[in-house]
Amino acid sequence: MAERVAFSPVPYPRLRRTVKFMLPLMGLVVIWQLVVVIFDVNPRIFPDVPTVLRAGWGTIADGSLFSHVTASLWRVTVGTVLAILLAVPLGILMGVSRGVSSFLSPLFRFFSVLAGIAWIPIATLWFGYGFGAITFVIFNAVFFVVTYNTLLGVSTIPMPIRHAAASLGTSRWQLLKEVLVPGALPNIVTGIRTGMGFAWRGLIAAEMIATNTGLGYMLFLARDFYRTEVIVFAMIVIGIIWLVLDRLLLAPLERATVERWGMVQRS
Amino acid sequence: MTYAQTIWGMYVRWTTAWPALSAFAPFVPLIALWGFVVWLEIFPRVFLPGPFEVLQTSWSLLYKGILPAYLGDSLVRLAVGAAAGMALAIPLGIFIGLNQRAHDATWPVLLFFQAIGDIAWLPILLVWFGFGLTTMTFVIVYTVMFPVILNTVLGIRSARPELERAAQSLGASRTRILFEVTLPGALPNIITGLRNGLGYGWRALIAAEIIVGTSGIGFLMFDARRAGSVDEIVVGMIVLGILWYIVDSWILAPIERATGERWGLVTT
Numbered sequence: 001m002a003e004r005v006a007f008s009p010v011p012y013p014r015l016r017r018t019v020k021f022m023l024p025l026m027g028l029v030v031i032w033q034l035v036v037v038i039f040d041v042n043p044r045i046f047p048d049v050p051t052v053l054r055a056g057w058g059t060i061a062d063g064s065l066f067s068h069v070t071a072s073l074w075r076v077t078v079g080t081v082l083a084i085l086l087a088v089p090l091g092i093l094m095g096v097s098r099g100v101s102s103f104l105s106p107l108f109r110f111f112s113v114l115a116g117i118a119w120i121p122i123a124t125l126w127f128g129y130g131f132g133a134i135t136f137v138i139f140n141a142v143f144f145v146v147t148y149n150t151l152l153g154v155s156t157i158p159m160p161i162r163h164a165a166a167s168l169g170t171s172r173w174q175l176l177k178e179v180l181v182p183g184a185l186p187n188i189v190t191g192i193r194t195g196m197g198f199a200w201r202g203l204i205a206a207e208m209i210a211t212n213t214g215l216g217y218m219l220f221l222a223r224d225f226y227r228t229e230v231i232v233f234a235m236i237v238i239g240i241i242w243l244v245l246d247r248l249l250l251a252p253l254e255r256a257t258v259e260r261w262g263m264v265q266r267s
Numbered sequence: 268m269t270y271a272q273t274i275w276g277m278y279v280r281w282t283t284a285w286p287a288l289s290a291f292a293p294f295v296p297l298i299a300l301w302g303f304v305v306w307l308e309i310f311p312r313v314f315l316p317g318p319f320e321v322l323q324t325s326w327s328l329l330y331k332g333i334l335p336a337y338l339g340d341s342l343v344r345l346a347v348g349a350a351a352g353m354a355l356a357i358p359l360g361i362f363i364g365l366n367q368r369a370h371d372a373t374w375p376v377l378l379f380f381q382a383i384g385d386i387a388w389l390p391i392l393l394v395w396f397g398f399g400l401t402t403m404t405f406v407i408v409y410t411v412m413f414p415v416i417l418n419t420v421l422g423i424r425s426a427r428p429e430l431e432r433a434a435q436s437l438g439a440s441r442t443r444i445l446f447e448v449t450l451p452g453a454l455p456n457i458i459t460g461l462r463n464g465l466g467y468g469w470r471a472l473i474a475a476e477i478i479v480g481t482s483g484i485g486f487l488m489f490d491a492r493r494a495g496s497v498d499e500i501v502v503g504m505i506v507l508g509i510l511w512y513i514v515d516s517w518i519l520a521p522i523e524r525a526t527g528e529r530w531g532l533v534t535t
Contacts (some may be wrong), residue, residue, distance in 0.1 A: 024375045045395065103278070107293045112510040117470045120477065121500045126314055157498040198470065205386045205474040209489075216386075219295060223390035231391045239383035246382065 038187035047229040052236075055229035064218070067235065071213040075131065076203055079138025080196060087143045088188060091150025092180055101155040108148040114143035115195070120209060129210045137206045142195035149191025151185030184260045191252045200242055215241075271453030281298075288301070295510075306327075316498040322506070324498040338506065341483040345472055348407025349465055356412040356464075357457065360419025364453070370420065377416060385410035385471035389478055401476045410471040413462040419462025458526045462519045471510055 016019045029049060035041070036048040059065040095101045119140050122131070127133040156182065165230060207216025215238055222230035282289040298318050304310070305317035316324075363377075385406050392402040412494040423442045426449045434448045476485025484503050491499030 020371065021375045023374050025379060028376050028379075029371070032455040065359060078441050099275075099279075102289065103293055103469065106290045107297060109516065110294075110512050113511045114504060117474045117477075118488070118507050120474075121488040122497065125495070125497060125500065137405060160434050197467075199387050201384050201467070201470060201474075204384060205477070208386070208389070208478060219387060219390045225392055227270060231394070235383050235387050235391070236305055238387045239379050242384065247378070254353060 022217075028072045043114050044164075044226060044228060047232060051229045052232050052266075055227070056233040056236075059218075059230065059233065060263055061137075065237070067219045068213055069241070072203060072207065075134050076138055076196075076199060078208050079135045080142050080199060082135075082178075083139045083142035083195070084146060084192060087146035087191075088150055090182065091147045091188075093175070095151045095154025096180065100154060105148065105151055105178050108151060110146055112144035112148045115144045116198040117205050119203070120206050123206075123209045130246070131211075133210050134203065134206045134214070137202045138199040141199035141202045142192070145195035145198065146191040147190065149187045149194070153187025153191075154180050154185075157183040189250075189254045189257045193246070193254055196250065197246070200245075204238065234242065290361060298328075306488070313495065313497060316501055320498045321501045323497075324496075325502040328502060331401070332503070334506070335485050337483050338420075338510075341472060341476065341485070342401055342510075343378045344483065345407060345465075345469060348404050348472070352408040352411030352464065352468070353415060353461065355408070356415035356460075357419055358459075360416040360460075361423060361445075361450070361453075363416070364420040364423025365449075373421045374420070376421075377413065381417060383415040385467065386474050389475060391515050392431070393479070396481050398481065402479055403472065406471050406475045410468040412462075414464035416461040417456065418456045418463070419453060422456025422460075423449055425456070428451045455523070455526050458519075461516070462523055465519065472519070473507065503519060 017151040033049045036046060041048075047055075056065075065108065066251065094104055114138060119137050123133040123136045123140075126155040127136055161181060161183070162175070165175055203214070206221070207214035211217055215234055217229055219234045219238075222228075278292060281461045283291065300320045305312075305315055312320075325334065335483040363373055388406060388409060389402070392405055394401045396405065423501070430448050430452070431444055433485070472487040473488075474481035477489040480489060483508055488500050488503035490501065491497070
């Protein structure tokens with residue numbers, strides 16, 4: 001016990017927070033089971049907890065869950081990474097000049113409004129049903145939102161800061177590296193988070209329509225056979241994956257960049 | 268170069284005269300570029316129609332009355348769903364935001380249901396309600412509800428205690444504090460939530476129409492996809508884009524800005 005220097009009034013704060021977070025969810029499961037038992041709900045309409053767990057275990061045991069999840073995550077990763085790699089440089093390039101950015105921002109706004117699901121029909125026409133179409137939809141959802149946000153981020157960096165850097169004799173490269181990118185970073189990360197939110201929903205929708213693996217397909221296939229227990233299990237999996245992705249990865253990233261580089265406007 | 272400069276100068280002069288123009292002007296070169304690419308015939312016409320074909324198709328869809336009817340269907344669904352979602356979400360959000368116990372008990376559940384996402388509900392909704400209006404309304408209500416609840420709760424909870432105490436020490440009753448201090452303070456957050464919720468709801472509607480498909484813009488696009496008429500898909504996309512652009516940037520964004528300026532707690 002000697003090496004425990006930092007004293008906190010609440011022992012194990014992280015554990016406590018996790019328990020506090022999990023408790024209501026556990027309560028929800030209990031209520032679900034009680035409702036199904038008491039009202040004697042038809043399992044075709046809504047299954048009880050053990051049935052869902054058994055169905056879930058079945059999909060884990062035969063490896064289908066694993067292959068669906070990896071297929072979905074792989075598409076999201078490829079689409080998102082490609083989109084970010086293209087969108088950030090493009091956004092910065094366009095944002096540097098105020099005239100160009102104000103000219104182009106309605107365009108990118110228009111396309112970021114359209115992003116994601118609206119592209120599914122034409123994506124399936126261009127790329128056929130499968131990996132290409134779905135990755136394109138994800139790419140699209142992330143690309144336009146991130147570009148628009150980057151553009152916005154760069155063009156809202158206060159001019160005095162840029163002038164100050166220039167008058168201190170920074171080269172263009174240094175200006176980019178030390179002023180423009182850090183200044184736009186909070187916006188970029190927010191854009192990535194928003195874009196991925198749209199992309200994840202777009203992914204599920206696209207997989208229902210246009211493929212034969214992935215979580216969305218798993219859902220839709222189960223619907224064809226009226227296997228509500230598989231549907232409910234897949235919904236829970238989708239919820240958990242997005243919750244983990246958003247709360248444990250994207251939200252902390254956003255908070256950290258805003259704290260570190262965010263320009264709190266003081267009026 | 269001089270031509271480009273002249274054109275740019277004209278653009279700058281006109282947009283300062285009519286600021287609304289700057290929302291449309293960038294689309295002119297884009298459409299020209301699109302026409303040019305089509306004219307070069309790099310991609311076959313069945314994959315990428317030209318602007319004129321799209322214009323023709325949209326005119327014929329308008330003339331036949333399909334486009335207005337479907338557009339009306341989509342908008343009515345969205346409006347009904349959004350209104351119902353807001354009517355449910357705002358009181359619930361206020362309750363959860365004011366009550367610490369309710370917050371502890373429901374916050375993780377809310378986050379989880381928000382994470383499941385609208386579209387993942389479609390299959391089980393189809394089992395419950397079949398292919399129909401109930402399914403679509405449910406999806407939109409669900410989608411609009413969660414961002415609004417979450418943001419309302421955030422807004423209420425981020426109300427500054429010293430303002431509440433000031434009101435209290437001036438003798439305001441609890442209801443007056445709620446209506447004159449807490450709620451106005453939370454309003455910017457509520458509006459932001461509404462804007463997000465509608466953005467998600469709009470996309471959910473399109474997905475629902477594609478999958479459930481009896482009418483609406485999403486159905487129009489997917490039906491065109493099945494028939495292989497790419498120009499109708501493009502018409503659908505353009506209509507969707509324009510519509511949401513108008514709703515978002517001419518209605519929602521100004522409201523958000525106005526409430527932010529009027530009631531936002533700008534910390535100096």
